Amino acid sequence: MxxxxxxxxxxxxxxxxxxxxxxxxxxxxxxxxxxxxxxxxIAGVEEPGEGGGAAAEQPAAFYLAxxxxxxxxxxxxxxxxxxxxxxxxxxxxxPDLWGVVGSGIAKRPDGFAYSPALAGKGGNWDWxxxxxxxxxxxxxxxxxKMTFAGLSKPEDRANVIAYLNKQSDAPLPLPAxxxxxxxxxxxxxxxxxxxxxxxxxxxxxxxxxxxxxxxKNVKGEAAPSDQQAGRAKK
Ligand code: HEC
Numbered sequence: 264m265x266x267x268x269x270x271x272x273x274x275x276x277x278x279x280x281x282x283x284x285x286x287x288x289x290x291x292x293x294x295x296x297x298x299x300x301x302x303x304x305i306a307g308v309e310e311p312g313e314g315g316g317a318a319a320e321q322p323a324a325f326y327l328a329x330x331x332x333x334x335x336x337x338x339x340x341x342x343x344x345x346x347x348x349x350x351x352x353x354x355x356x357x358p359d360l361w362g363v364v365g366s367g368i369a370k371r372p373d374g375f376a377y378s379p380a381l382a383g384k385g386g387n388w389d390w391x392x393x394x395x396x397x398x399x400x401x402x403x404x405x406x407x408k409m410t411f412a413g414l415s416k417p418e419d420r421a422n423v424i425a426y427l428n429k430q431s432d433a434p435l436p437l438p439a440x441x442x443x444x445x446x447x448x449x450x451x452x453x454x455x456x457x458x459x460x461x462x463x464x465x466x467x468x469x470x471x472x473x474x475x476x477x478x479k480n481v482k483g484e485a486a487p488s489d490q491q492a493g494r495a496k497k
Contacts, residue, residue, distance in 0.1 A: 321441075323394035326421035328440035335426025338419045345411070348430035357409060362431040363388055364424065380406035390438055393424050 339348065345357035351373075352359035358375035368384045369377040381404045386392070396403040397420045399413040414420045428434050 320417055323390045323417075323421065323424075324438035324441050326417045327390055327394075327424065327437050330418075330421040330425035330437060332422070332425040332429050334418075335422035335424070338414065338423040339426055341414070342411075342423070345409075348427055350432075360427055360430065362433070364393065364428040364431060365389065365433075365435055368392070378404070378406055378408040380404040381408070390424065393427075394420055397423065 339346075342357075342360075345355050346360050347353065347355065348360040348363075350361045352361055354371070354373060354375050358371040358377075359373055360371075363371070365387060367387055369375075369382040384404060388396075392403070394417075397414050398417075400407045400409040400411055401413070414423065425437060428437070
């Protein structure tokens, strides 16, 4: 082999090494973690087992218990195009909302030309129906004059209700947090496993002791001879 052949072989080998190095480095750079869930998510399709979007929403009291009236004042800015919430405030496109929490539905003292949809509801505004009303006025009272899409976030609804509650001569105490855990499915699972776990804790020490005593014997001097005896018999 002459020198040139060696040189060429050297270059080929060198190029191979460089190519390998580049492959490794770019492989690291562009390495993708395997996604936990395979496949493409389809928008609008609810994943089973995750509580399923809107269905997972907690009752009003859950959010109201920790509602923040000050945050609600910010949310109320979405309402001020049509409403004020001031004592003796004027009706606009919507009625003045002073003292609305706990009062009659469509019964503002200053009067207002309600839609038959809302006027025919009857009853008083409470946490739950306000929560439903502000989620979707149209669903709560089909045909309502309140042409407002609604507040999709339960926290926003709770906060604005807490704010409205303060715009009153007699604010009501906010409801206490319900006992339910944040995730109903999880709560159910915990409720199931908790008594079992408690029972285990009660019975386990007794079992352990009972097991430990013969266990010592088995692992102690008697065990090998027993085994040997067993083996010898066979
Ligand atoms: C586009 C105007 C508009 C907006 C925005 C609007 N409302 Fe209304 N609201 C109305 C009208 C109109 C009514 C009366 C509905 C009817 O008669 O059907 C009403 C009624 C109400 C009532 C019932 C009052 C009663 O006397 O029973 C409440 C409570 C209320 N609105 C709260 C809100 C809150 C809170 C917001 C903001 C998150 C909001 N509204 C946004 C127009 C509006």
